Amino acid sequence: MQYTSNSLEEHWMPFTQNAEFKENPRLVVKSEGCYMWDHKGGKLLDGSSSLFNVACGHGRTEISTAVYEQLKINDYTPHFQMGHPGSFELAKMITRLLPEEMNHVFFANSGSEAIDTALKIVMAYNNARGDNGRMRMVSRERAYHGVNIGGVSLSGMVKNRDVFPLTMPYVATIRHTWLEENKFVKGEGEHGGVELANDLERIVQTYGANTIAACFVEPIAGSTGCLVPPKGYLKRLREICDQYGILLVFDEVITGFGRLGHAFAADAFDVTPDIMTMAKAITNGAQPMGAIAVTDTVYDTIIDAGAGAMEFFHGYTYSAHPASCAAGIATLKIYEDEKLFENAAALSEYFLDKVWTLQDIDVVKDIRGYGLMAAIDVALPDLAPGVSGMTMQKKLFWEGLHLKFTGDSGIIAPPLVATREHVDELVEKLGKGLKEAATA
Numbered sequence: 165m166q167y168t169s170n171s172l173e174e175h176w177m178p179f180t181q182n183a184e185f186k187e188n189p190r191l192v193v194k195s196e197g198c199y200m201w202d203h204k205g206g207k208l209l210d211g212s213s214s215l216f217n218v219a220c221g222h223g224r225t226e227i228s229t230a231v232y233e234q235l236k237i238n239d240y241t242p243h244f245q246m247g248h249p250g251s252f253e254l255a256k257m258i259t260r261l262l263p264e265e266m267n268h269v270f271f272a273n274s275g276s277e278a279i280d281t282a283l284k285i286v287m288a289y290n291n292a293r294g295d296n297g298r299m300r301m302v303s304r305e306r307a308y309h310g311v312n313i314g315g316v317s318l319s320g321m322v323k324n325r326d327v328f329p330l331t332m333p334y335v336a337t338i339r340h341t342w343l344e345e346n347k348f349v350k351g352e353g354e355h356g357g358v359e360l361a362n363d364l365e366r367i368v369q370t371y372g373a374n375t376i377a378a379c380f381v382e383p384i385a386g387s388t389g390c391l392v393p394p395k396g397y398l399k400r401l402r403e404i405c406d407q408y409g410i411l412l413v414f415d416e417v418i419t420g421f422g423r424l425g426h427a428f429a430a431d432a433f434d435v436t437p438d439i440m441t442m443a444k445a446i447t448n449g450a451q452p453m454g455a456i457a458v459t460d461t462v463y464d465t466i467i468d469a470g471a472g473a474m475e476f477f478h479g480y481t482y483s484a485h486p487a488s489c490a491a492g493i494a495t496l497k498i499y500e501d502e503k504l505f506e507n508a509a510a511l512s513e514y515f516l517d518k519v520w521t522l523q524d525i526d527v528v529k530d531i532r533g534y535g536l537m538a539a540i541d542v543a544l545p546d547l548a549p550g551v552s553g554m555t556m557q558k559k560l561f562w563e564g565l566h567l568k569f570t571g572d573s574g575i576i577a578p579p580l581v582a583t584r585e586h587v588d589e590l591v592e593k594l595g596k597g598l599k600e601a602a603t604a
């Protein structure tokens with residue numbers, strides 16, 4: 165097949181420079197394990213697990229077979245006032261991985277929908293308690309919570325907001341967790357954890373605790389470059405939320421399902437939120453799915469207030485689609501059978517050490533990382549902020565490495581099935597690309 169600008173024009177691509185792409189397409193036509201192949205025959209190492217979702221590697225026939233078998237038996241069941249067994253099985257499997265108090269899961273189709281659903285759960289919870297004055301949501305600078313209006317309202321990335329000024333009111337923003345003092349530190353930095361979390365108290369002092377419903381955070385901010393919180397940060401946030409009756413929401417769309425060497429960041433940092441969103445690696449990318457887990461307290465409060473009526477007026481036509489559930493069940497079995505969370509934990513030190521070997525390259529401005537995720541900030545000579553990342557991502561594609569950049573941060577997150585050899589190849593290709601770009 166010939167790929168010309170004419171043949172590509174009809175698809176308006178998301179988060180893409182469409183005009184440039186159609187002049188110079190980068191198409192993937194095959195994928196297997198930790199690799200993908202482009203339409204010119206080049207082989208690419210998947211250095212970001214595609215979009216942090218293909219954690220078991222590509223081409224897992226256990227998943228595609230499960231989806232196919234499910235579609236043959238039962239392609240679709242409405243989920244309103246009826247259901248199919250797969251969603252209950254998957255919910256049970258997910259709750260086994262969650263902190264003890266979290267035993268209920270609601271299904272959506274993406275991370276963005278999961279966040280909007282979480283916002284509504286917060287409101288439904290306060291409504292059920294007759295605490296409707298708590299309208300204010302708190303989120304963080306440099307947060308990314310997806311692209312729906314709810315998620316954009318909570319996000320702290322200017323490019324996702326400045327063209328879309330009509331967002332939710334009543335959102336207060338606390339500080340992000342990047343600090344100069346913690347530059348180039350592996351894992352959690354020593355400085356500023358408690359102080360940064362105390363910024364939530366500033367919001368409490370400004371608006372009054374009884375106006376604040378929930379605090380949304382990614383335990384590690386992913387899309388703004390793996391901002392690992394300093395030591396004590398999440399524990400202190402939990403304390404403040406408890407003190408003032410504020411719900412704590414962890415957006416684990418990236419950090420969930422083994423990325424940090426634990427099932428969830430809640431585990432890694434030993435902090436249990438009231439509500440957790442997840443998506444991405446839940447189906448290994450093979451089917452769209454998002455999910456929201458809640459504690460028994462949140463669930464029971466909303467269900468008990470229902471008094472026999474429909475308790476939560478919310479859902480999607482494709483909530484818990486049978487094919488997505490089948491993909492989720494097959495994926496979670498792979499995680500367990502192949503001990504992939506343990507593999508991520510075991511590989512982490514080697515991975516981080518290797519990534520840190522890039523720190524002396526001139527164009528590298530900071531490196532952060534935890535588990536099997538790291539970010540490298542780059543500033544190429546003579547390029548405006550934001551352009552270096554895009555330039556590097558395209559360059560690396562043709563040099564055999566897929567690395568997702570957001571802004572000028574390259575997010576390194578190999579599949580959890582990766583070996584030391586994959587890590588070596590990844591860092592070698594990235595290092596070579598960075599050195600060339602530095603002198604270009």
Ligand SMILES: Cc1ncc(COP(=O)(O)O)c(C=O)c1O
Binds near residue numbers: 276310382443
């Ligand atoms: C933390 C976080 N929340 C939400 C989302 C949105 O997920 P989706 O793209 O599936 O809507 C993302 C996507 O990267 C994310 O990283």
